[in-house]
Amino acid sequence: MLNEAWKRRLIHIAHSGSGKEFNLKTRMAFPKTVLGQKIHQRKTMSYTFPWLHKIKGRVLQDELLASHTSIQIGGPADVLIFPEDAQDIQTIIKNRGKTPIYILGEGTNLLASDRGIRGIVISLKECFKEIKRPLFFKKEKEGGRRAIIKVGAGAKMSYLAKHAAKFSLTGIENLVGIPGSLGGVIIMNAGAEGTEIGSVLRSVTRINRNGEIEKLKREDLSFEYRKTAFPDEAGILIEAEIELKEGDRSEIMTAMDRHLSKRSQTQPLTIPNSGSIFKNPEGDAAGRIIDSLGLKGYSIGKAGISIRHANFIVNKGGATAKDVTELIKHVQKEVKEKTNIDLQTEIVIIGD
Ligand SMILES: Cc1cc2nc3c(=O)[nH]c(=O)nc-3n(C[C@H](O)[C@H](O)[C@H](O)COP(=O)(O)OP(=O)(O)OC[C@H]3O[C@@H](n4cnc5c(N)ncnc54)[C@H](O)[C@@H]3O)c2cc1C
Numbered sequence: 001m002l003n004e005a006w007k008r009r010l011i012h013i014a015h016s017g018s019g020k021e022f023n024l025k026t027r028m029a030f031p032k033t034v035l036g037q038k039i040h041q042r043k044t045m046s047y048t049f050p051w052l053h054k055i056k057g058r059v060l061q062d063e064l065l066a067s068h069t070s071i072q073i074g075g076p077a078d079v080l081i082f083p084e085d086a087q088d089i090q091t092i093i094k095n096r097g098k099t100p101i102y103i104l105g106e107g108t109n110l111l112a113s114d115r116g117i118r119g120i121v122i123s124l125k126e127c128f129k130e131i132k133r134p135l136f137f138k139k140e141k142e143g144g145r146r147a148i149i150k151v152g153a154g155a156k157m158s159y160l161a162k163h164a165a166k167f168s169l170t171g172i173e174n175l176v177g178i179p180g181s182l183g184g185v186i187i188m189n190a191g192a193e194g195t196e197i198g199s200v201l202r203s204v205t206r207i208n209r210n211g212e213i214e215k216l217k218r219e220d221l222s223f224e225y226r227k228t229a230f231p232d233e234a235g236i237l238i239e240a241e242i243e244l245k246e247g248d249r250s251e252i253m254t255a256m257d258r259h260l261s262k263r264s265q266t267q268p269l270t271i272p273n274s275g276s277i278f279k280n281p282e283g284d285a286a287g288r289i290i291d292s293l294g295l296k297g298y299s300i301g302k303a304g305i306s307i308r309h310a311n312f313i314v315n316k317g318g319a320t321a322k323d324v325t326e327l328i329k330h331v332q333k334e335v336k337e338k339t340n341i342d343l344q345t346e347i348v349i350i351g352d
Pocket residue numbers: 070102103104105106107108109110124153154177178179180181182183184185186187188189190191192234235236237238267269273274275276348
């Protein structure tokens with residue numbers, strides 16, 4: 001009998017096909033399933049990475065993205081890089097040629113395909129995590145103090161909210177339960193209970209497509225529902241400044257406790273998921289609509305609509321991206337037929 005570790009290893013090897021070898025041009029005979037799990041094996045390796053030794057951070061080849069997304073789904077990435085600093089990112093951009101680059105924060109709003117990613121995935125999970133002490137100041141004509149906090153884009157939103165609360169700063173306590181990194185939260189203009197990150201953002205620093213470090217002011221950005229719009233493509237966010245007001249510390253703490261306890265009662269936090277699947281249509285909640293059609297618990301393969309919250313899809317163990325995308329299509333079809341509403345996805349789907 002194979003233990004779990006061995007099963008995972010076998011599945012990993014079969015998924016990635018080539019093990020650690022690059023430039024695989026020939027098709028190899030791999031099984032279609034291993035231990036009953038369908039394998040999506042790559043046929044060719046399209047890109048080469050002879051410059052990887054220049055990277056100071058961690059580099060993983062053929063790494064399953066399932067280990068790096070909260071829904072625990074995703075095939076192998078050709079290369080997954082955890083840069084150590086901005087210079088590592090600049091090295092990647094300089095050497096990438098035509099290779100596509102994908103950015104991963106905490107992977108809490110992502111669905112990576114079963115075949116994985118042909119190209120480079122950069123994860124900011126291990127860098128740009130610093131949260132600086134707030135710098136307090138007074139605005140003319142305004143009572144009370146305000147503060148600016150400089151934060152690395154890899155810092156977790158929950159840590160940032162708690163850090164702000166420690167200094168009695170109000171404005172992001174509603175976001176304490178969002179499990180993403182600040183970079184992901186900014187890209188998605190994530191929000192909860194009427195607060196969006198866009199409302200407190202003062203500036204972002206990014207590495208642009210030419211590898212230059214560039215600071216964008218709030219006025220350069222526009223904030224939409226679950227999307228921050230950049231003057232061009234977003235690039236790779238590495239740092240941001242947020243501006244908050246001084247408030248009452250115990251009120252801020254109480255509000256954070258209330259948000260966290262509400263989440264634990266209403267969201268399937270103990271089962272792998274990727275947060276809300278659909279954007280809320282104007283004036284309504286996607287979860288309420290899906291629930292009203294009796295779809296809670298409906299499953300395709302190992303992916304199911306959460307019993308706790310109908311806008312969440314949970315991985316019941318071994319779900320594939322295909323299970324999830326089919327379930328998404330099924331919900332969209334049902335909702336369209338019964339209510340004439342077009343549900344749009346909130347999660348970001350990557351890979352082919
Ligand atoms: C249990 C649960 C509850 C959630 N609750 C909420 C909620 O209340 N409100 C809400 O809005 N969302 C919620 N989410 C969704 C998710 O946490 C947010 O969308 C969050 O902003 C995603 O951050 P991330 O770091 O995980 O980004 P990822 O999922 O890793 O990536 C999301 C997108 O951002 C891009 N990206 C990430 N980091 C960077 C960077 N540094 N530079 C450039 N691009 C980047 C990625 O390429 C991708 O396009 C929830 C998710 C879960 C699992």
